Amino acid sequence: MDLVNGYLPSGTEIQYYAICHTKLWLFAHYIRMEDNSDDVIIGRIIHEDSYKREQKEIIIHDKIALDFVKKGDTLVIHEVKKEYNLVDVHRLQLMYYLWYFHHILEIWPVEGIINYPTHKTQEKVMLNDQDEMLIPEIILKIEKIVHQSSVPIPKKIRPCSKCAYFEFCWV
Amino acid sequence: MRNFYLIKNGELIRKHDTLYFIAKKEPANSNEDFILEDDTIESFCELDDESTKPEYEKKALPIEQIDAIFLYGRISLTSGAIGLLAKKQIPTHIFSYYGQYLSTIYPKETLLSGDLHVKQALHYANSNERLYLAKLFVKGSAANILTNIRYYERQGREISPILSSIKERIDEIEHMSSINELMALEGNIRLLYYSTFDAIMPSEFSFKERTRRPPQNPMNAMISFGNSLVYGEIITALYHTQLDPTISFLHEPSERRFSLALDIAEIFKPLIVDRSIFKLVNKKMISADDFNQNIGSCLLNENGRRLFLEEYESRLQTTIKHRSLHRKVSYKRLMYLECIKIVKHLLGLKKYEPFEIWW
Numbered sequence: 001m002d003l004v005n006g007y008l009p010s011g012t013e014i015q016y017y018a019i020c021h022t023k024l025w026l027f028a029h030y031i032r033m034e035d036n037s038d039d040v041i042i043g044r045i046i047h048e049d050s051y052k053r054e055q056k057e058i059i060i061h062d063k064i065a066l067d068f069v070k071k072g073d074t075l076v077i078h079e080v081k082k083e084y085n086l087v088d089v090h091r092l093q094l095m096y097y098l099w100y101f102h103h104i105l106e107i108w109p110v111e112g113i114i115n116y117p118t119h120k121t122q123e124k125v126m127l128n129d130q131d132e133m134l135i136p137e138i139i140l141k142i143e144k145i146v147h148q149s150s151v152p153i154p155k156k157i158r159p160c161s162k163c164a165y166f167e168f169c170w171v
Numbered sequence: 172m173r174n175f176y177l178i179k180n181g182e183l184i185r186k187h188d189t190l191y192f193i194a195k196k197e198p199a200n201s202n203e204d205f206i207l208e209d210d211t212i213e214s215f216c217e218l219d220d221e222s223t224k225p226e227y228e229k230k231a232l233p234i235e236q237i238d239a240i241f242l243y244g245r246i247s248l249t250s251g252a253i254g255l256l257a258k259k260q261i262p263t264h265i266f267s268y269y270g271q272y273l274s275t276i277y278p279k280e281t282l283l284s285g286d287l288h289v290k291q292a293l294h295y296a297n298s299n300e301r302l303y304l305a306k307l308f309v310k311g312s313a314a315n316i317l318t319n320i321r322y323y324e325r326q327g328r329e330i331s332p333i334l335s336s337i338k339e340r341i342d343e344i345e346h347m348s349s350i351n352e353l354m355a356l357e358g359n360i361r362l363l364y365y366s367t368f369d370a371i372m373p374s375e376f377s378f379k380e381r382t383r384r385p386p387q388n389p390m391n392a393m394i395s396f397g398n399s400l401v402y403g404e405i406i407t408a409l410y411h412t413q414l415d416p417t418i419s420f421l422h423e424p425s426e427r428r429f430s431l432a433l434d435i436a437e438i439f440k441p442l443i444v445d446r447s448i449f450k451l452v453n454k455k456m457i458s459a460d461d462f463n464q465n466i467g468s469c470l471l472n473e474n475g476r477r478l479f480l481e482e483y484e485s486r487l488q489t490t491i492k493h494r495s496l497h498r499k500v501s502y503k504r505l506m507y508l509e510c511i512k513i514v515k516h517l518l519g520l521k522k523y524e525p526f527e528i529w530w
């Protein structure tokens with residue numbers, strides 16, 4: 001697709017873009033911290049246990065891993081998340097997936113649902129025309145950040161305290 | 172996470188996802204983390220079926236809590252055990268009977284960053300960048316040495332002249348224009364430092380001079396033993412980063428396989444090794460009976476190693492409130508953080524400042 005020069009971020013990179021550009025750059029450059037934080041483990045357990053029955057997991061182009069079901073003509077993709085505090089970030093990630101299905105895989109109609117099993121709630125995500133424009137812009141911005149030669153300087157923000165890079169950024 | 176020290180002869184085997192250590196039974200009250208059998212005779216350690224030999228026992232190691240394993244006994248490892256250690260990403264450091272570092276079974280590297288690797292190599296190849304980092308390693312080490320002996324000066328020991336000489340040498344670090352000069356200066360500072368030991372320590376632990384292979388007296392024996400432990404510890408820390416442990420700045424990369432660990436270990440020896448020794452000796456926790464003295468060599472014996480390792484490990488687990496993280500971190504973690512600071516330096520994110528004891 002001309003719009004995005006063929007560069008397509010992973011779902012994780014979209015999330016990190018929305019949270020912190022330092023994190024995005026480090027992750028993209030394989031400066032990874034060993035994740036032994038309980039959060040990550042709990043997240044994985046929730047993911048494995050909660051939606052076993054209905055869904056299948058698919059991994060697309062090595063970038064996107066998600067669960068999906070088919071409802072009539074519409075494909076419904078599900079994301080499972082632990083905490084409620086990053087709703088905007090989760091929504092953006094799912095919007096990207098919807099966009100990906102529409103423009104890259106050319107599958108439509110698609111609907112998105114974010115599931116918060118610990119809160120027993122769901123959040124529906126749609127893609128309006130404005131979002132359709134927004135996503136390619138974000139992709140370009142991510143590409144720019146990832147390709148810049150120096151790390152974006154860390155800024156202290158709320159997510160820092162739970163971030164795997166906490167020690168890295170603040171030592 | 173902690174280290175496991177096996178100082179007894181035996182065998183490490185795997186059954187499913189559990190690692191077992193098979194060795195001769197211990198008396199009931201012994202500390203299970205430190206098991207040593209004093210045996211210099213070279214022979215293979217083969218235990219075919221432990222169940223048929225009542226004097227042997229099989230112990231499961233708590234593999235999820237192990238950061239690294241240090242092998243001091245003569246220990247056979249099955250390929251299954253090595254596979255499990257790799258799977259759980261546990262580096263295993265092997266030492267000779269004399270306590271000298273021999274080798275590490277390094278699990279497959281999983282955290283590679285091509286970008287960082289290139290930057291590390293470029294910092295080595297650029298003589299200014301290399302010297303810049305090398306000086307900081309010497310500075311950090313010297314600062315911690317100074318903190319150690321200042322403490323004893325305040326206690327009234329006669330070491331003021333040596334202290335001033337060390338301070339003068341520290342001021343010279345900045346002016347060194349080659350790695351060789353810098354290394355010589357570093358050796359000089361260390362000699363001055365060691366020359367205070369006889370004023371700090373009781374006379375039965377008289378130090379005289381640094382002797383390595385083999386150590387000639389108890390003080391040298393403890394220094395050698397402790398220094399190789401710290402070396403192993405830094406190798407473990409490096410394993411958890413994307414740094415290449417073979418590209419160093421102060422030491423020549425050809426000097427040892429994990430030469431970057433030599434660089435970083437310098438900074439921590441005064442805090443971890445020397446202070447362990449001062450405590451063991453000055454509190455009379457260790458005595459001449461804890462060493463095997465032979466003509467031309469002196470080594471910690473079974474009991475001595477246990478004592479040393481217990482003191483050393485409890486020091487690693489000691490915590491301190493970190494000045495910039497505002498979190499409690501252990502001395503062990505400080506070593507890992509030191510590696511992270513080097514990563515940040517190489518990435519151009521923050522100039523490296525060596526760890527200096529701040530409390």
Ligand code: SF4
Binds near residue numbers: 023163165167
């Ligand atoms: S610790 Fe904070 S600044 Fe650093 S990567 Fe995480 S969120 Fe970003």
